[in-house]
Amino acid sequence: MPPAPFLSRVLPRNTGFLLLATVVVLQLSAATPATSDLELGRQLFQNLCVTCHGFAGAGGDAPVLARAKLLRAPDDDALRALIAEGLPDRGMPRVRRLTENELRGLVTYVRSLGSVPPAPAPGNAPNGQQIYLRLGCAACHTINGQGGTIGPELTAIGRMRGAEYLRQSVVNPGAVLPRGTLPIPARGLSEYLPVVIVPREGPPVKGLRLNEDSFTIQVRNNMNSIQSFRKSDLERIEKQPGKSQMPVYTAQLKAAELNDLVAYLCSLGAAP
Ligand code: HEC
Numbered sequence: 001m002p003p004a005p006f007l008s009r010v011l012p013r014n015t016g017f018l019l020l021a022t023v024v025v026l027q028l029s030a031a032t033p034a035t036s037d038l039e040l041g042r043q044l045f046q047n048l049c050v051t052c053h054g055f056a057g058a059g060g061d062a063p064v065l066a067r068a069k070l071l072r073a074p075d076d077d078a079l080r081a082l083i084a085e086g087l088p089d090r091g092m093p094r095v096r097r098l099t100e101n102e103l104r105g106l107v108t109y110v111r112s113l114g115s116v117p118p119a120p121a122p123g124n125a126p127n128g129q130q131i132y133l134r135l136g137c138a139a140c141h142t143i144n145g146q147g148g149t150i151g152p153e154l155t156a157i158g159r160m161r162g163a164e165y166l167r168q169s170v171v172n173p174g175a176v177l178p179r180g181t182l183p184i185p186a187r188g189l190s191e192y193l194p195v196v197i198v199p200r201e202g203p204p205v206k207g208l209r210l211n212e213d214s215f216t217i218q219v220r221n222n223m224n225s226i227q228s229f230r231k232s233d234l235e236r237i238e239k240q241p242g243k244s245q246m247p248v249y250t251a252q253l254k255a256a257e258l259n260d261l262v263a264y265l266c267s268l269g270a271a272p
């Protein structure tokens with residue numbers, strides 16, 4: 001304890017000790033509640049949030065939370081409200097009813113993540129952009145208004161997903177299918193659900209389901225045009241959850257190129 005020798009020189013012995021003891025007691029009482037909020041928040045996060053937001057908020061199929069600034073939670077009140085209510089129409093559920101203590105813990109923990117941002121993904125983003133163009137990703141994906149629409153828009157993908165998820169989406173697309181943002185959980189999970197439509201007459205049609213209700217189903221076929229079917233005209237609909245429509249790119253990419261491509265994807269829409 002460094003101050004002790006100094007204090008004992010300028011103050012009578014016992015005063016110095018008393019002062020020091022007081023400081024220690026004050027520090028302990030100030031530190032204890034904060035530490036337990038943080039610890040409570042950490043445990044809750046492990047149970048309720050980690051599947052989507054990744055370990056320590058490093059990002060997964062939901063945004064990285066280890067950032068100094070959160071777009072949808074500029075201050076603690078907004079963060080608290082967001083955790084309490086979720087963003088059900090954006091793929092973030094209201095996880096469960098949380099007590100005041102639990103909310104305080106989660107706010108404290110999420111804020112603490114932002115103080116140590118994770119290391120940026122290794123790789124060179126401008127190189128990655130060239131690779132993105134070379135591999136023809138834009139045939140299916142739109143970035144800033146440019147490109148196709150078979151796959152999801154990637155304009156802000158770096159804000160929405162973590163680096164590891166983005167890496168997987170290139171090397172093993174089936175492993176990380178987007179959850180989708182539809183409010184009805186049963187449907188939201190498979191927004192890019194591959195289907196094979198087998199009509200009573202005529203050839204089967206392969207494509208991605210765009211929409212479905214009790215009587216009809218709309219599909220974007222592999223030629224990128226949209227077809228609608230009446231279910232009463234169909235023999236069957238084969239749904240293929242977990243089956244990606246995206247080509248696998250491992251063979252075309254050296255390790256360093258993959259890093260560059262991931263760095264580029266991470267940079268898209270990421271807060272500065
Ligand atoms: C089922 C997946 C899922 C779970 C579970 C989940 N979230 Fe989210 N969360 C999301 C998604 C998706 C978004 C992005 C919404 C958007 O911006 O469109 C999000 C956004 C956020 C944001 C705003 C991020 C930003 O950059 O503005 C915060 C903060 C957040 N979540 C905290 C939490 C906490 C804390 C928990 C656990 C109590 C949690 N989330 C549980 C999916 C989830």
Ligand code: HEC
Nearest residue numbers: 135136137140150151152169173177178192244245246249
């Ligand atoms: C033939 C069309 C097609 C091509 C080409 C393609 N993708 Fe995809 N991509 C998809 C589809 C469809 C999905 C939706 C999920 C699935 O089916 O895998 C997807 C999903 C993704 C996702 C996840 C998006 C999200 O919201 O989670 C990323 C990232 C991605 N693609 C990046 C790329 C990159 C990088 C390339 C080029 C190396 C590429 N894609 C080439 C069709 C394609």
